[in-house]
Amino acid sequence: MVKKLADILAEKGVNINFQYGGKAPKEMVDREVKKEPFPRVKKLKEQYFNTLSSATMEFPYWYTRKYRELDGEIPVIRRAAALKHAFSHSTPTIWPGELLVGGKAFYYRGSFPMPWLSEGYYMAKEDELYKAALERGMASSGELSKFGSGGGNVTQNFGNVVSIAGKFGIRTEEVPALIKCAKEWVGKSVDDLGHKYEQMVPEYDIKEKVMRSLICMFDSGFTLPLGREVINYYYPLQYGFQGLIEMANEKKDEVAGRADGDGLVGMDRLYFYEAVILVLEGIQTWIRNYAQEARRLAAVCTDNVQQKKEYEEIAGVMDWISANQPRTFREALQLTYLIHIATLNEDAISGMSPGRLGQVLWPWFEQDMEAGRTDEGEVLELLECHRMKFTCIDCFASTGVVGGVLSGNTFNNLSMGGLTKDGKSAANRLEMLIMESGITNETTQPTLSVLYDEKLPEDFLLKAIECNKTGTGYPAWMNNQNAVQFLCQQYGPEGMTIEEARAIAIGGCLETSACSWHDLTLNGKTYTVPGGAGQPTSVGVHFIANPKVLELVLFNGYDHRTKEQVLPPHNKRLETYEELWETFKEYYEIVVDCLATTNNIQHDIWRKQNMSIFHSLCKPDCLEKGQHIGNMGIRYNATFNIESCGQISQINAQAALKKLVYDDKKYTLEEIKEAILNNFGFKTAAEVGSFSLAAQEKKGEGDKYDELHNDCLKAPKYGNDDSYADSILLEYEEWFCDMCRKHESLYGKPLYSCQISVSTHGPQGAATLASADGRLAGTTYADGSMSAYPGTDRNGPYALFTSATCWDQTQSQNSQLNLKIHPNAVRGLEGSKKLLDLTRAYMRRGGFHIQYNIVDSKVLKDAQDKPEEYRDLMVRVAGFTQYWVEIGKHIQDEVIARTEYEGV
Numbered sequence: 001m002v003k004k005l006a007d008i009l010a011e012k013g014v015n016i017n018f019q020y021g022g023k024a025p026k027e028m029v030d031r032e033v034k035k036e037p038f039p040r041v042k043k044l045k046e047q048y049f050n051t052l053s054s055a056t057m058e059f060p061y062w063y064t065r066k067y068r069e070l071d072g073e074i075p076v077i078r079r080a081a082a083l084k085h086a087f088s089h090s091t092p093t094i095w096p097g098e099l100l101v102g103g104k105a106f107y108y109r110g111s112f113p114m115p116w117l118s119e120g121y122y123m124a125k126e127d128e129l130y131k132a133a134l135e136r137g138m139a140s141s142g143e144l145s146k147f148g149s150g151g152g153n154v155t156q157n158f159g160n161v162v163s164i165a166g167k168f169g170i171r172t173e174e175v176p177a178l179i180k181c182a183k184e185w186v187g188k189s190v191d192d193l194g195h196k197y198e199q200m201v202p203e204y205d206i207k208e209k210v211m212r213s214l215i216c217m218f219d220s221g222f223t224l225p226l227g228r229e230v231i232n233y234y235y236p237l238q239y240g241f242q243g244l245i246e247m248a249n250e251k252k253d254e255v256a257g258r259a260d261g262d263g264l265v266g267m268d269r270l271y272f273y274e275a276v277i278l279v280l281e282g283i284q285t286w287i288r289n290y291a292q293e294a295r296r297l298a299a300v301c302t303d304n305v306q307q308k309k310e311y312e313e314i315a316g317v318m319d320w321i322s323a324n325q326p327r328t329f330r331e332a333l334q335l336t337y338l339i340h341i342a343t344l345n346e347d348a349i350s351g352m353s354p355g356r357l358g359q360v361l362w363p364w365f366e367q368d369m370e371a372g373r374t375d376e377g378e379v380l381e382l383l384e385c386h387r388m389k390f391t392c393i394d395c396f397a398s399t400g401v402v403g404g405v406l407s408g409n410t411f412n413n414l415s416m417g418g419l420t421k422d423g424k425s426a427a428n429r430l431e432m433l434i435m436e437s438g439i440t441n442e443t444t445q446p447t448l449s450v451l452y453d454e455k456l457p458e459d460f461l462l463k464a465i466e467c468n469k470t471g472t473g474y475p476a477w478m479n480n481q482n483a484v485q486f487l488c489q490q491y492g493p494e495g496m497t498i499e500e501a502r503a504i505a506i507g508g509c510l511e512t513s514a515c516s517w518h519d520l521t522l523n524g525k526t527y528t529v530p531g532g533a534g535q536p537t538s539v540g541v542h543f544i545a546n547p548k549v550l551e552l553v554l555f556n557g558y559d560h561r562t563k564e565q566v567l568p569p570h571n572k573r574l575e576t577y578e579e580l581w582e583t584f585k586e587y588y589e590i591v592v593d594c595l596a597t598t599n600n601i602q603h604d605i606w607r608k609q610n611m612s613i614f615h616s617l618c619k620p621d622c623l624e625k626g627q628h629i630g631n632m633g634i635r636y637n638a639t640f641n642i643e644s645c646g647q648i649s650q651i652n653a654q655a656a657l658k659k660l661v662y663d664d665k666k667y668t669l670e671e672i673k674e675a676i677l678n679n680f681g682f683k684t685a686a687e688v689g690s691f692s693l694a695a696q697e698k699k700g701e702g703d704k705y706d707e708l709h710n711d712c713l714k715a716p717k718y719g720n721d722d723s724y725a726d727s728i729l730l731e732y733e734e735w736f737c738d739m740c741r742k743h744e745s746l747y748g749k750p751l752y753s754c755q756i757s758v759s760t761h762g763p764q765g766a767a768t769l770a771s772a773d774g775r776l777a778g779t780t781y782a783d784g785s786m787s788a789y790p791g792t793d794r795n796g797p798y799a800l801f802t803s804a805t806c807w808d809q810t811q812s813q814n815s816q817l818n819l820k821i822h823p824n825a826v827r828g829l830e831g832s833k834k835l836l837d838l839t840r841a842y843m844r845r846g847g848f849h850i851q852y853n854i855v856d857s858k859v860l861k862d863a864q865d866k867p868e869e870y871r872d873l874m875v876r877v878a879g880f881t882q883y884w885v886e887i888g889k890h891i892q893d894e895v896i897a898r899t900e901y902e903g904v
Contacts, residue, residue: 021903084282228508230532269626351508418451473876509879646781685778719788762890784816
């Protein structure tokens with residue numbers, strides 16, 4: 001009989017399937033909090049569950065057609081006209097029962113490719129261009145990234161449907177159009193041009209090897225040059241689209257032919273304002289087409305009076321907001337959603353977050369409530385509809401991006417709480433309803449975050465805890481004071497003040513994002529509302545696999561998986577721990593340097609060839625300056641970062657090496673390396689078909705490495721208030737946060753530290769050999785950045801908190817800590833207060849982020865065996881929530897393996 005690691009260790013008295021604070025009951029325990037959505041929303045949700053992610057060529061067809069016609073036109077005008085054409089020709093679809101309408105495509109759950117960004121992976125496999133693309137390093141992320149096979153993912157061809165990017169289904173009759181359209185962009189796309197010029201970087205050869213080895217998950221310019229930021233709804237909400245067109249026309253008259261002292265971009269303003277007008281006209285037509293479709297549906301709806309009335313109401317709403325400032329809460333909510341979709345349709349974006357929507361929409365909510373135009377029941381139903389619309393948003397990119405990083409999610413993060421501009425609690429009644437809608441209509445989007453501050457009222461905080469207890473994994477908790485300090489440090493040179501920093505919201509899954517305040521006037525009353533004011537917050541150097549870098553240090557820069565010399569040989573004997581640590585830092589900086597320079601070129605091509613227009617006009621101060629985001633028209637530009645992944649697995653491996661090789665001298669480094677190459681006598685995770693450490697199987701070749709492996713597993717581990725491991729983390733953090741600021745973006749601004757994993761800890765773990773902490777080949781890394789490796793946090797959550805806060809977390813854009821808690825541990829009001837106390841304890845110690853999976857591990861195991869019975873089960877992965885059946889097995893195994901807390 002094949003022995004699994006968990007069984008082997010159990011024989012030695014070591015339990016790797018660790019539970020803290022007691023033992024879970026034998027029977028499965030369901031979540032405590034359960035509520036139902038409104039009937040119409042329940043039907044829309046069922047429709048979502050029965051819908052597959054679908055792709056269409058409509059938008060790219062019209063875009064490419066107009067773009068081709070305008071060869072020779074000024075680039076920004078050419079792009080604007082193409083966008084106008086595509087928006088104007090987008091087919092409007094309104095689904096029965098909807099109160100909010102619109103979407104990325106005419107499918108219920110649809111998206112479309114953008115071959116002007118990257119066309120290579122759309123090609124048919126027999127196409128030589130596609131085969132050439134496979135030789136590029138960026139293909140590696142797709143090879144090791146997997147989606148869950150259930151739910152709405154189209155992972156295989158069937159019938160008349162072809163699977164592309166491992167997730168989307170496209171009808172076979174549209175495939176020729178896809179290939180023809182893609183070929184028109186060969187050599188012209190952002191990806192192709194970026195690749196052409198990044199090859200001029202002297203370190204390019206190293207960069208490609210880094211990509212093939214999966215040290216880096218993917219280029220930040222590869223299909224997703226934007227995102228992980230906070231949108232700004234203010235300008236259309238305040239002025240209406242027609243008002244913005246009039247503003248742009250006035251600005252044209254002011255700047256035409258005038259450089260105003262700036263010979264580089266001063267003259268560009270005229271073209272930018274003309275582009276703004278073109279795009280806004282296209283968006284107006286797009287919205288009015290929905291009004292026309294609603295009137296058509298009302299005319300043919302003769303047997304359902306209520307539905308006919310709703311179509312007529314939709315027509316009225318869409319006609320009005322196509323030009324004017326909204327009059328009601330419903331109109332304002334509808335407009336913000338359309339602004340969001342228009343931004344996503346302009347560019348391939350993941351993590352475009354609504355920000356503090358409950359404060360942005362407060363003026364309409366307050367005035368409608370006071371005037372009796374609505375009540376909280378109607379608002380809640382609209383908010384449930386809003387959740388359905390956001391959950392239907394799909395991001396079309398490569399398998400490696402959408403699967404290996406996003407797990408099919410789009411990270412639309414809605415922030416609540418925080419402070420007002422003058423430092424008072426910003427929590428309001430509308431935000432309470434937003435949380436209630438997250439309880440009654442449990443969906444993946446928008447995910448929710450609480451900007452925790454000591455000034456927030458108790459009832460608001462307990463409502464957030466109630467929402468946590470649904471088991472959906474939201475809201476996440478962010479330390480508002482940490483975020484304010486980070487923003488003041490990073491953006492102080494660009495004028496950030498503490499008052500402005502209080503406008504903070506979370507972009508993407510948990511990126512601290514620069515925002516700003518705006519004075520909004522509605523019916524003569526002025527309100528101060530927040531909105532995004534910075535460039536994308538998660539671009540630069542994407543997801544460096546820290547354990548993989550350490551692996552290359554041990555093997556002199558050689559990757560035994562790809563059989564390549566990835567980094568220059570250091571040829572050191574590594575006779576001291578200090579030499580090991582110095583070599584790790586040297587290798588890390590080589591990786592960062594080659595990635596930062598090549599990504600700067602990719603982003604430079606993006607801003608020159610694919611400039612944002614609608615996105616820019618919505619952000620301060622682009623419209624005032626007459627410059628798009630790529631020309632630094634936006635207020636805050638120091639937004640590029642360096643992302644790490646698997647750092648706790650790296651820290652644990654370093655601790656084991658320091659203890660076993662350098663301090664105790666029980667083993668030589670060569671003995672450790674030999675054991676690593678032989679995977680400590682175990683099969684690989686790919687051979688076993690499980691990516692959890694406990695499930696790994698012995699080869700059956702004896703016990704040569706058993707004692708060594710046992711010692712590696714018993715070596716000091718992060719998360720236990722153990723100064724041996726924590727001192728290594730502290731030294732790493734102080735170096736890493738400082739090192740990041742020594743590199744600069746294409747805008748000449750210092751980069752900064754971003755410490756999250758999203759889903760990259762799965763595929764990057766799959767590309768990594770065994771490591772000195774006892775982790776086996778191909779198994780998933782520790783998730784997040786402050787989460788303990790599954791089963792290694794043996795002293796409870798407060799010991800974990802002490803380890804996590806041994807360094808100053810305000811020096812990084814973020815950090816990430818996930819906890820899995822059994823539902824029984826937080827049951828009832830007393831349990832809610834315990835969970836709130838736990839959250840407060842971490843925030844008060846200086847932690848930035850914590851999020852919870854309140855779920856019985858037995859439920860997850862059962863769902864893995866019987867996915868058809870768990871279509872609506874959601875879990876928190878690493879900064880986002882996703883349907884269990886749509887997550888790849890790498891990540892499912894890792895979530896199951898996390899330590900389950902039976903008491904808090």
